[in-house]
Amino acid sequence: MVKAAPKLYKKPQPKNEEQFDLFSSTLPTHDGEVTHQQYYNTLENTPHSYQIIQGDLGIRLLLQNLQKQTSVCFDTETTGLDALHAELVGMSFSYEKGKGFYVPFPENQEEAKALAEKFIPFFENEAIEKIGQNIKYDLKILANYGIRVAGKLFDTMIAHYLINPDMRHNMDILSETYLKYSPKSIEDLIGKKGKNQKSMREVALEDIKEYAAEDADITFQLKELFAVELEKTETQKLFETIEIPLVPVLAAMETEGINLDVPFLKSMSVEMAAESNALEQKIYETAGEKFNLASPKQLGDILFDKMKIGGAKQKKTKTGQYATGEEVLSYLANEHEIVRDILEWRQMVKLQSTYIDALPNQVDAKSGRVHTDYMQTVAATGRLSSNNPNLQNIPIRTERGRLIRKAFIARDENYTLVSADYSQIELRVIAALSGEENMIKAFQNNEDIHRSTASKVFNVPLEEVTREQRSHAKTVNFGIIYGVSAFGLSNQTNLSRSESADLIEAYYKSYPRLKSYINEQIDFARDHGYVQTVLGRRRYLKDINSQNAIVRGGAERNAVNAPIQGSAADIIKIAMINIHNKLITENWKSKMLLQVHDELVFDVHNSELEKIQPMIKAEMENAFKLEVPLVVDLGMGKDWLEAH
DNA sequence: AACATCACG
DNA sequence: ACGTACGTGATGTTT
Numbered sequence: 167m168v169k170a171a172p173k174l175y176k177k178p179q180p181k182n183e184e185q186f187d188l189f190s191s192t193l194p195t196h197d198g199e200v201t202h203q204q205y206y207n208t209l210e211n212t213p214h215s216y217q218i219i220q221g222d223l224g225i226r227l228l229l230q231n232l233q234k235q236t237s238v239c240f241d242t243e244t245t246g247l248d249a250l251h252a253e254l255v256g257m258s259f260s261y262e263k264g265k266g267f268y269v270p271f272p273e274n275q276e277e278a279k280a281l282a283e284k285f286i287p288f289f290e291n292e293a294i295e296k297i298g299q300n301i302k303y304d305l306k307i308l309a310n311y312g313i314r315v316a317g318k319l320f321d322t323m324i325a326h327y328l329i330n331p332d333m334r335h336n337m338d339i340l341s342e343t344y345l346k347y348s349p350k351s352i353e354d355l356i357g358k359k360g361k362n363q364k365s366m367r368e369v370a371l372e373d374i375k376e377y378a379a380e381d382a383d384i385t386f387q388l389k390e391l392f393a394v395e396l397e398k399t400e401t402q403k404l405f406e407t408i409e410i411p412l413v414p415v416l417a418a419m420e421t422e423g424i425n426l427d428v429p430f431l432k433s434m435s436v437e438m439a440a441e442s443n444a445l446e447q448k449i450y451e452t453a454g455e456k457f458n459l460a461s462p463k464q465l466g467d468i469l470f471d472k473m474k475i476g477g478a479k480q481k482k483t484k485t486g487q488y489a490t491g492e493e494v495l496s497y498l499a500n501e502h503e504i505v506r507d508i509l510e511w512r513q514m515v516k517l518q519s520t521y522i523d524a525l526p527n528q529v530d531a532k533s534g535r536v537h538t539d540y541m542q543t544v545a546a547t548g549r550l551s552s553n554n555p556n557l558q559n560i561p562i563r564t565e566r567g568r569l570i571r572k573a574f575i576a577r578d579e580n581y582t583l584v585s586a587d588y589s590q591i592e593l594r595v596i597a598a599l600s601g602e603e604n605m606i607k608a609f610q611n612n613e614d615i616h617r618s619t620a621s622k623v624f625n626v627p628l629e630e631v632t633r634e635q636r637s638h639a640k641t642v643n644f645g646i647i648y649g650v651s652a653f654g655l656s657n658q659t660n661l662s663r664s665e666s667a668d669l670i671e672a673y674y675k676s677y678p679r680l681k682s683y684i685n686e687q688i689d690f691a692r693d694h695g696y697v698q699t700v701l702g703r704r705r706y707l708k709d710i711n712s713q714n715a716i717v718r719g720g721a722e723r724n725a726v727n728a729p730i731q732g733s734a735a736d737i738i739k740i741a742m743i744n745i746h747n748k749l750i751t752e753n754w755k756s757k758m759l760l761q762v763h764d765e766l767v768f769d770v771h772n773s774e775l776e777k778i779q780p781m782i783k784a785e786m787e788n789a790f791k792l793e794v795p796l797v798v799d800l801g802m803g804k805d806w807l808e809a810h
Numbered sequence: 811a812a813c814a815t816c817a818c819g
Numbered sequence: 820a821c822g823t824a825c826g827t828g829a830t831g832t833t834t
Contacts, residue, residue, distance in 0.1 A: 458831095458832080460830095460831055460832070461831080461832055461833080462813090462814055462815070462831095462832080463814090463832075463833075464832095483813080483814070484813090485812095485813070485814090487813095487814090489814085490814085490815085491814075491815060491816085492815075492816070512815080512816080513816090515830095515831095516815080516816060516817070516829095516830080517817085519829085519830060519831075520816085520817065520828095520829055520830060521817080521829095524829080524830085541827095541828095544827075544828095545826060545827060546826080547825080547826060547827095549819085549826060549827075550827095551826085551827050551828070552827085552828080553827095553828060553829085554828095555828090555829085556817085556818085556827080556828045556829065558817095558818060558819075558827075558828085559816090559817045559818035559819085559827075559828065559829085560817080560818070561817060561818075562817090562818075563817085563818080567817080592819090592825095644824085644825090645824065647824095647825070648823095648824045648825040648826095649823085649824065649825075650823095650824070651822090651823055651824070653822070653823060653824085654823055654824035655824080657823085657824075658824075715821070715822090716821075716822060716823075719822085719823065720823075723823075723824070723825070724825080726825090727824090727825045727826080728825085728826095730825085731819090731825065731826060734819095735826095762818075762819065763818080763819045763826085763827090764819065765819085811833100811834085812832105812833085812834080813831105813832080813833075813834095814830100814831090814832085814833100815829105815830085815831090815832105816828105816829090816830090817827100817828085817829085817830105818826100818827080818828095819825100819826080819827085
């Protein structure tokens, strides 16, 4: 058999060769493909001078020097990663390549605070730019010691996130990649993660000095490189007006936390446990044996080898075991009651382990509230992510799951939760970016976009659109955002592949500009090697000209999706900054607590309920001007379920 | 540490 | 003829 020669795609020459090389596939990427070289510690051969600074005179001299600078890198060393409880162990500074200073802090917290306060003239000096790697953490630590940081900020982690969001942004990797130098690792100082890991306090002063001052030195050097790179990639404005101003906003939201109704979850847990245990026993009886129901491997063998449910050929995972995911089981649900029971059990156990039982353990002992950590440099599209705990994936889609939202409650009886969410922001973005008049008009007339789409695609009057037609239109609308294919669509609907293909064709006939917009995005990516959002946030697509159709297809879907998802992320970030600044400068009692991609949640003092809602709505709707109006829906209540 | 699964936008 | 929806994080099992 002769294979047809692969179709050749001409690789366009990147406009700026030097710049494109920086993003070549040999560099580390976010998906963990680390092919960069590790460099052995060459510190001994590198001219450098790191000093320990102690005592009144030393501190005074250091401060004098810091105050003379226009730009200083600083870093805090602490007893832990949890910014609410971590204590300062030391601070390091660098304002010149190869030079660094380390100031140890006393264990006694009153003395530590007194020492910290000596640095206020530096930190509050508006004229000095403060450089750091992951500055949000340092801001939170310093805030615990009563220190506010003023002046320009430069976060090397965020800078690199804009320079290439698909890579990783740890200091170690940045240093190896850009400075060809492997820094002293924290593991060498305090040991591997685990029970035996030492505290920073236990590290010998000389060792911690070498480590801490080096980090400040490296960060200072990275900043010099990244400042240039931000300009080259035209992301400096995005950096200075969005990402950096967002840092203190996120720090404040994280520190604020949200109130959790623990007794409610505890009682929910008891009920759920009883129900899921009963169901589990029933499943074992039906199966005729006991096994580990939580093991997909064992479950697959029982279901498909023993019980022969669904006939001979069953879908397997890539490791060769039977696939037992929701999609597979739902398809077989009609065949056997055990499958329905397993699905229900799975849902209950998921809710129980991930939320109902896990969340109460996340309540902070000091504040009595739950503090998530927003990651600003993880999602390649520009979105935030949330962890420890993840408050961006609290259940809502099922009746049972959404009850968990009742556990997120206002601060106390004087407060009410207000939730504000953008209506169809991604579809509005694609309508505006594509200039698709039919879609723009639908939004301008404030129509139900899925119904409106159905009406056009199926050629029926708006009022005569059936449930099913609307549902199909909705699936295609979402498909467009992800980069549809007939196969993908038929997977998501009850339509066959050819019916799906017809539907997509009808869709593009109704929205002709959408089709050309998609092609323009892909062409742009081929020519420039990247796509961008409304604020110029870039995503580089190294595979856009790949000879492998599958790989290339993935990059093409990214070329379509990244500007849409990313522009929506840009817009809500603007709104967050503006709202937060208003809340502070206008002395509101209310606080912004959560962001869930297109939603913001606030703890609103009851006295401010009336006034704050129009403010939030206006700030969000006017955050960015598009050809299409942005619409925000508001809700309020004692808990997040009521408010949503 | 990798995999499978499933929670969200 | 091929295999595909975009972006995340947490959990329990298995290796």
